[in-house]
Amino acid sequence: MEMKKRLTLELRNKKPGEVKELVLDNCRSDDGKVVGLSSDFENLEFLSMININLLSVSNLPKLNKLRKLELSDNRISGGLEVLAERTPNLTHLNLSGNKIKDINTLEPLKKLPNLHSLDLFNCEVTMLINYRESVFTLLPQLTYLDGFDADDREAPDSDPEADGDGLEDEYENGEEGEEEDDDDEEDDLDEEVIDDEEDEDDDLEGEEEEDGVDDEEEDEEEDGEDDEEDEADDDLPRGEKRKRNLEDEGEEDPEDEEDDEDD
Template identity: 45%
Template sequence: MDMKKRISLELRDRNPAEVQQLVLDHSLCAVGQLEALSDFSSLQELSLVGVGLSSLSNMPSLPKLHTLSAGGNLLSGGLDSLNEKCPNLKTLNLKDNKIKELSSIQTLQNLKNLRSLDLRGCEVSALPGYRDAIFTLLPALSRLDGAQQDPEEQDSEGEPDDDEEAGPPEDDDDDDDNDDVDEDDSSEGEEDEVGLSYLMKEGIQDEEDDGDYVEEEDEEEEEEEEEEDGDVQGEKRKREAEDDGDDDDDE
């Protein structure tokens, strides 16, 4: 599908001057067809991925455009036209193109609002000192190939704050509860000790009382035995006296 037909489909009966976002990826861009975008005066985001572009020299004036994606094309230069046609660009995606020289990137210096540039897959990204050189050429740039200028700054963005690392505050109520439990346990222990001592004392007293009772029984038994012995001896003496009386009578 060529680009003109694709543009007609994307419009959907809308007024081109009111369109803010337009995606024309993988349509066929013939020579001069970029000029058809001149009616999109309010366009802010434009995607031209894999449309066969070899130059951006025919880019129409898009003063409100802040994001341009032109990856997967045949661009090797001619980026200087963006300075005039798209002066408010903030994000420029040129990955997987044929850009080989740093001089091609140097022409973007007049894009004062450019903050993000993607050149992954381009030969220029394999040059020694490429990353430092790009940031030197474009001092306003803060992001290159999806990474922040300062790797430490990027790492710090993913680190949690001290407040986030800190765990939840300790619950003082739990400590109070534990103290209460310890006090209860100690008081119960004291009660058990007192109760045990009391029982032991009671047991000792019972044993002493039982001992006294046994001794009293033994004494009573001995007294009874003595009384019985006394009675027996009295009877014996009485009988002997009677026998002696009988013998005297016989004489």
């Protein structure tokens, strides 16, 4: 796809001034130059033109707010003074896989005071003796060269605002928060079930204790009645007591039988 058509597609009916990020990777540039971009993209902060057969950045418009520029896998060999003139606030520049051979080719970048990250992977210049020391000496404002500082300490993760990683992090955190909330709800439900079961057990134990008390009381009452009957029998005269015992056993008193015979 040609660069102009790709640019129109990326705009998606937006005005150039509304665009902050623009990716034109793998399209075809006309004559190896930047085509279609203008200073109307005044709020552009991130621009990526990877592998578009770019030979020069001479047609790059004035982009005062541009902070990150991706130009890897092209055929740029010089002309970097344009960047100093038209992207004065650049902080990240990726020129990996281009045709840069000499340290002096990078000298125009001294005019970019905010440039703190430069990538030159797979450029011939990286094969020079004392390459890293020479670049850090030439560009003292640099913090990272090819992902490492002057003391060989690796650079932290890239800028989330420029790469759009911030939105992904927020989305992931949101999901984790929902999962944590779900877990909390499940824990609360489990605790409620356990509490209900413990309450039921307590109620059952209480009922069993009450039943035991009632049974004991009934037994005590029956024993008391039997004792009263025994005490009453003890108070009867001897003859009456004997007669009652015989009646309980279903036998007649011999004295009564004698009375009947006399009659």
